[in-house]
Amino acid sequence: MCGIVGILGRGPVAGSIIEALKRLEYRGYDSAGIATLENGHLARRRAAGKLKTLEACLAAEPLSGASGIGHTRWATHGRPTESNAHPHANGKVAIVHNGIIENFRELREELRGKGHKFESDTDSEVVAHLFADAMEGGLSPVDAVAASLPRLKGAFALAVLFEGEDDLLIGARDGAPLVVGFGNGERAGEVYLGSDALALAPFTDEFAYLEDGDFVILSRHGVEFRDTHNQRVERHHMRSPVSALLVDKGNYRHFMAKEIHEQPEVVARTLAHYLDMSAGTVALPFALPADAAQLPRLTIAACGTAYIAGLVARYWFERFARLPVDIEVASEFRYREPPMERGGLTLFISQSGETADTLACLRYAKAHDQKILSVVNVPTSTMARESDIAALTLAGPEIGVASTKAFTCQLALLACLALAFGRARGVIDAAQEAKYVAELMAVPGLMAEAMKREPRIEALARDLARARDVLYLGRGTSYPLALEGALKLKEISYIHAEGYAAGELKHGPIALVDNDLPVIILAPHDNVFDKTLSNMQEVAARGGRLILITDASVPGDFSGEVEAITMPKMAPNFSAIVYAVPVQMIAYHTAIFMGKDADQPRNLAKSVTVE
Numbered sequence: 144m145c146g147i148v149g150i151l152g153r154g155p156v157a158g159s160i161i162e163a164l165k166r167l168e169y170r171g172y173d174s175a176g177i178a179t180l181e182n183g184h185l186a187r188r189r190a191a192g193k194l195k196t197l198e199a200c201l202a203a204e205p206l207s208g209a210s211g212i213g214h215t216r217w218a219t220h221g222r223p224t225e226s227n228a229h230p231h232a233n234g235k236v237a238i239v240h241n242g243i244i245e246n247f248r249e250l251r252e253e254l255r256g257k258g259h260k261f262e263s264d265t266d267s268e269v270v271a272h273l274f275a276d277a278m279e280g281g282l283s284p285v286d287a288v289a290a291s292l293p294r295l296k297g298a299f300a301l302a303v304l305f306e307g308e309d310d311l312l313i314g315a316r317d318g319a320p321l322v323v324g325f326g327n328g329e330r331a332g333e334v335y336l337g338s339d340a341l342a343l344a345p346f347t348d349e350f351a352y353l354e355d356g357d358f359v360i361l362s363r364h365g366v367e368f369r370d371t372h373n374q375r376v377e378r379h380h381m382r383s384p385v386s387a388l389l390v391d392k393g394n395y396r397h398f399m400a401k402e403i404h405e406q407p408e409v410v411a412r413t414l415a416h417y418l419d420m421s422a423g424t425v426a427l428p429f430a431l432p433a434d435a436a437q438l439p440r441l442t443i444a445a446c447g448t449a450y451i452a453g454l455v456a457r458y459w460f461e462r463f464a465r466l467p468v469d470i471e472v473a474s475e476f477r478y479r480e481p482p483m484e485r486g487g488l489t490l491f492i493s494q495s496g497e498t499a500d501t502l503a504c505l506r507y508a509k510a511h512d513q514k515i516l517s518v519v520n521v522p523t524s525t526m527a528r529e530s531d532i533a534a535l536t537l538a539g540p541e542i543g544v545a546s547t548k549a550f551t552c553q554l555a556l557l558a559c560l561a562l563a564f565g566r567a568r569g570v571i572d573a574a575q576e577a578k579y580v581a582e583l584m585a586v587p588g589l590m591a592e593a594m595k596r597e598p599r600i601e602a603l604a605r606d607l608a609r610a611r612d613v614l615y616l617g618r619g620t621s622y623p624l625a626l627e628g629a630l631k632l633k634e635i636s637y638i639h640a641e642g643y644a645a646g647e648l649k650h651g652p653i654a655l656v657d658n659d660l661p662v663i664i665l666a667p668h669d670n671v672f673d674k675t676l677s678n679m680q681e682v683a684a685r686g687g688r689l690i691l692i693t694d695a696s697v698p699g700d701f702s703g704e705v706e707a708i709t710m711p712k713m714a715p716n717f718s719a720i721v722y723a724v725p726v727q728m729i730a731y732h733t734a735i736f737m738g739k740d741a742d743q744p745r746n747l748a749k750s751v752t753v754e
């Protein structure tokens with residue numbers, strides 16, 4: 144996704160901003176820009192293309208301000224042109240933004256109505272106008288930001304510079320990373336903002352990370368963090384040498400926690416790669432196999448959590464593309480030696496792209512005249528190389544052994560694929576595509592919102608840590624997610640757990656229900672919610688302990704005790720991506736209460752390259 148930087152320096156900062164942007168170029172490089180305060184006035188240089196174009200532009204027309212912000216872009220809304228490049232500015236405010244502002248259309252209309260003029264096709268520009276509008280209403284820059292942030296829906300990180308305010312820089316984060324750097328030694332008094340600490344490593348080794356919902360007010364004389372309620376908060380300062388930053392846990396205790404929290408950002412990045420967000424369409428960077436319209440069926444093979452992603456996707460391929468799906472774990476598939484119709488399409492899903500069983504299936508399918516489509520996270524992997532089409536999840540390196548962000552990125556990409564097949568097969572029309580794309584675009588913001596349930600989940604996990612067994616139930620796409628919940632809990636806490644289709648409860652597992660068995664029910668408000676509710680009644684009637692994860696309200700006449708994790712309201716089609724967040728957090732916090740190593744659970748390996 145995009146990379147952002149901000150510096151309040153002791154001398155001209157343009158050179159340092161470029162240096163930091165170079166370290167962020169891996170996040171995006173279709174255009175870049177910088178704004179500084181020149182004698183109190185906002186001045187910008189922006190350029191389409193890689194950073195060197197911006198550097199040439201600065202060489203021709205230098206900026207000398209001591210306060211500035213910079214951006215390297217990875218386009219989501221609007222083409223990578225100079226006018227769409229950040230910073231966006233309007234004479235009062237300049238901003239750089241990473242993420243997606245979901246409700247930008249409503250806000251833009253409202254602001255246009257008040258006379259604001261927009262110059263770009265981006266969602267980001269609305270933020271600059273929103274802040275400026277609040278200031279025109281008489282608020283100070285800090286109060287304008289505090290009053291406006293709650294109006295932004297989506298996942299974002301921001302850095303903001305104000306006309307006439309040479310000693311003020313504001314940062315904000317909700318679902319996308321942002322870190323503050325504190326200058327020391329020769330750079331004492333300087334302060335920095337960056338998308339990651341590595342970007343700021345040339346200037347300092349002292350950092351403090353913002354938490355979701357925070358904003359931060361930087362001046363050369365001090366830094367003040369405020370939380371989502373606009374209350375002053377302290378954020379932990381840490382020292383990290385550059386070598387440590389290369390594989391950095393940020394302010395998280397474990398990579399798994401960091402990777403859970405990265406999800407709004409990496410899912411947004413993956414979606415942006417496979418959708419045209421401005422047009423509201425799927426836009427795959429490769430052509431579907433020529434016979435997509437005639438394809439009789441799709442075969443999917445994968446292992447572990449990647450297999451569960453395939454189970455979720457089966458619902459989507461069948462629903463949106465009316466494409467029958469055969470899915471199997473790779474270790475069974477390869478030895479079953481299934482007959483395969485000539486010219487069929489087989490889909491492999493793998494984070495590493497190296498899992499031995501999945502790779503063996505890929506080679507088997509290839510030998511049987513199948514077109515090979517793989518969803519992989521490591522672009523240089525064997526599976527990526529040996530596939531006809533390698534569709535990349537843009538999760539970034541996943542270090543925690545238990546897969547989290549790779550899983551939700553796989554889901555995001557598989558949802559895009561299912562919609563693309565739906566269009567190719569004439570099952571969904573342009574209006575339906577636009578509706579589903581809008582639902583997908585809302586997912587990163589909903590995930591960021593779901594993250595805010597963490598304190599509640601932590602409290603529940605304290606109790607779960609005492610359980611001997613845990614049962615997960617769900618219907619529809621929540622059924623495979625129940626399997627994933629049980630798998631995650633088993634892998635990292637070693638508590639025995641089972642995932643079941645809620646309707647299967649009475650065919651066996653109900654025999655296990657007693658006062659001691661926690662039953663976690665994944666129940667988004669979808670067309671089978673009432674049926675899941677009946678299954679809950681069956682558990683309640685037997686004294687079972689219910690933990691309900693839902694965005695629906697539990698009817699007043701429900702007879703049992705329920706502990707609820709209330710999720711943000713959403714259209715249910717892609718709820719599996721959002722509900723993965725509490726499912727992962729439950730496993731993580733339970734393991735932590737039990738003193739287990741969440742990153743390196745016993746007996747497991749990240750990449751299983753043996754049978």
Ligand code: G6P
Binds near residue numbers: 492501749750
């Ligand atoms: C291992 C990992 C799992 C992963 C599975 C498949 O078991 O611990 O997290 O889901 O392998 O790996 P892949 O790289 O093919 O997705």
